[in-house]
Amino acid sequence: MSPPARACRVTPDAIDPRELLESSVTPSDGAALLFWGVVRNEHGGRAVQSLEYEAYAEMAERKMQQIADEARERFGTGAIRIVHRVGLLAVGEASVGIAVAAPHRGEAYEASRYVIEELKRRVPVWKREGYVDGERHWVPGYTPTVEKGD
Amino acid sequence: MSPPARACRVTPDAIDPRELLESSVTPSDGAALLFWGVVRNEHGGRAVQSLEYEAYAEMAERKMQQIADEARERFGTGAIRIVHRVGLLAVGEASVGIAVAAPHRGEAYEASRYVIEELKRRVPVWKREGYVDGERHWVPGYTPTVEKGD
Amino acid sequence: MVVRSLFFASFRDLAGTGELAVELPAGARVADLVAHLRRPGSPLASIPERPAVAVNLEYAPLGTALADGDVVAFIPPVAGG
Amino acid sequence: MVVRSLFFASFRDLAGTGELAVELPAGARVADLVAHLRRPGSPLASIPERPAVAVNLEYAPLGTALADGDVVAFIPPVAGG
Numbered sequence: 001m002s003p004p005a006r007a008c009r010v011t012p013d014a015i016d017p018r019e020l021l022e023s024s025v026t027p028s029d030g031a032a033l034l035f036w037g038v039v040r041n042e043h044g045g046r047a048v049q050s051l052e053y054e055a056y057a058e059m060a061e062r063k064m065q066q067i068a069d070e071a072r073e074r075f076g077t078g079a080i081r082i083v084h085r086v087g088l089l090a091v092g093e094a095s096v097g098i099a100v101a102a103p104h105r106g107e108a109y110e111a112s113r114y115v116i117e118e119l120k121r122r123v124p125v126w127k128r129e130g131y132v133d134g135e136r137h138w139v140p141g142y143t144p145t146v147e148k149g150d
Numbered sequence: 151m152s153p154p155a156r157a158c159r160v161t162p163d164a165i166d167p168r169e170l171l172e173s174s175v176t177p178s179d180g181a182a183l184l185f186w187g188v189v190r191n192e193h194g195g196r197a198v199q200s201l202e203y204e205a206y207a208e209m210a211e212r213k214m215q216q217i218a219d220e221a222r223e224r225f226g227t228g229a230i231r232i233v234h235r236v237g238l239l240a241v242g243e244a245s246v247g248i249a250v251a252a253p254h255r256g257e258a259y260e261a262s263r264y265v266i267e268e269l270k271r272r273v274p275v276w277k278r279e280g281y282v283d284g285e286r287h288w289v290p291g292y293t294p295t296v297e298k299g300d
Numbered sequence: 301m302v303v304r305s306l307f308f309a310s311f312r313d314l315a316g317t318g319e320l321a322v323e324l325p326a327g328a329r330v331a332d333l334v335a336h337l338r339r340p341g342s343p344l345a346s347i348p349e350r351p352a353v354a355v356n357l358e359y360a361p362l363g364t365a366l367a368d369g370d371v372v373a374f375i376p377p378v379a380g381g
Numbered sequence: 382m383v384v385r386s387l388f389f390a391s392f393r394d395l396a397g398t399g400e401l402a403v404e405l406p407a408g409a410r411v412a413d414l415v416a417h418l419r420r421p422g423s424p425l426a427s428i429p430e431r432p433a434v435a436v437n438l439e440y441a442p443l444g445t446a447l448a449d450g451d452v453v454a455f456i457p458p459v460a461g462g
Binding site: 016017018021025026027028029030031032033034035036037038039040041042091092094103105109112113116 | 166167168171175176177178179180181182183184185186187188189190191192241242244253255259262263266
């Protein structure tokens with residue numbers, strides 16, 4: 001079964017967990033797993049007040065769809081949807097939601113973990129932390145590896 | 151931090167994924183994982199039309215709380231909430247929702263998996279499948295083991 | 301003494317009721333209650349010889365001594381989730 | 382030929398803009414564009430010698446040949462999730 005249209009999205013809007021789950025689960029699924037990434041109040045020992053997410057949206061959606069397709073094929077799950085939020089987020093708000101539906105739960109756990117790890121390695125999204133003292137800085141991340149030799 | 155009051159519940163009402171997540175996540179959490187068990191359209195090759203869940207509610211809530219406490223201690227997560235539905239459910243409806251909040255995602259995956267596996271082994275809940283031809287039967291399950299020798 | 305016996309799912313179907321008050325001699329254990337319920341002719345004669353049982357909301361071995369007013373639940377194989 | 386260069390996050394802060402049109406000689410590769418942007422005095426002089434780059438929405442090695450109208454995005458270390 002192919003995933004629903006626009007299964008993977010970058011959006012400035014709040015992520016709706018019910019919509020993510022319900023649009024992923026089909027009658028042959030017995031479980032779904034929702035990964036919910038949220039803004040923490042501290043990072044590296046420093047108090048975080050807000051997080052600003054930026055994405056290269058067109059490429060990020062393409063990469064998220066590639067990762068979802070890889071996970072579906074590798075673990076044999078049902079639909080996988082990934083929604084990443086951009087813009088200014090407060091502590092406790094969700095930055096990413098990943099729904100993985102599957103006939104059985106084992107595959108859902110493996111695929112969900114695969115998706116979040118790969119997302120952090122390859123999807124062009126950045127975040128800038130704002131501290132209580134007003135300072136901001138870009139959070140150091142992963143340098144994506146280019147598969148073909150250069 | 152102690153879990154919110156009535157963190158683990160048996161209920162005849164539909165499970166609300168947003169409420170489960172938001173009541174679990176605190177400002178020091180960076181991730182939450184929601185396990186969402188849903189009614190499948192088949193079991194053992196037979197078409198399932200509905201599933202009827204029954205619980206020994208008072209004991210089930212106590213056992214779910216014990217499992218949540220074990221998982222929090224063992225994996226060092228934040229709050230864990232477990233809601234199990236009872237009554238007649240249609241295909242696609244959620245029978246169980248398990249929210250695990252955690253500072254970091256690794257613990258959330260391990261704890262979530264622990265909770266659903268233990269829930270299936272120990273929590274006094276039963277299900278009766280209804281087939282398209284009108285027949286019903288209790289789904290064979292796990293016999294809980296009594297820890298102390300008898 | 302009298303104990304409350306609770307039956308769920310397939311055990312309730314057998315018993316024809318979810319609850320029975322059972323009178324037992326002082327000093328009786330869970331195993332004695334099981335034997336009483338499994339006596340020939342009882343609707344519960346076919347339950348396992350060693351069913352999973354909870355006494356006052358906790359799983360308990362068959363050797364557990366019972367007291368007046370205890371709640372003894374008979375737990376058929378569980379299938380939640 | 383002219384290629385569109387896109388800059389995000391810390392690279393955009395350096396560039397002072399999210400996008401630059403860069404004229405390059407025919408046959409130029411991604412490495413030539415990088416060298417051009419890193420020339421002394423350029424606001425992007427401090428970007429890595431081998432940055433992660435996407436050409437037309439896919440990660441591409443520095444040896445990739447460019448064509449007129451290509452979109453070349455400079456991808457600082459990613460930190461989504």
